[in-house]
Amino acid sequence: MHLETHKTYCPHCGERIELVVDPSADQEYIEDCQVCCNPFEVRVVSDANGTSAEIFGNI
DSSP: OOOEEEEEEOTTTOOEEEEEEOTTSOEEEEEEOTTTOOEEEEEEEEETTEEEEEEESOO
């Protein structure tokens, strides 16, 4: 399994965080911020152009 690291910002506290995602399949899951511990939704989408990870704070 190949994992990728995506750097983004927490939608709650604004701190920079890292997400480690599996680009082999599209997925949705809930993760807690490493800084403020608030939950957010992660959506991972892979296609011919690469892998994107989007986060949403209102779950």
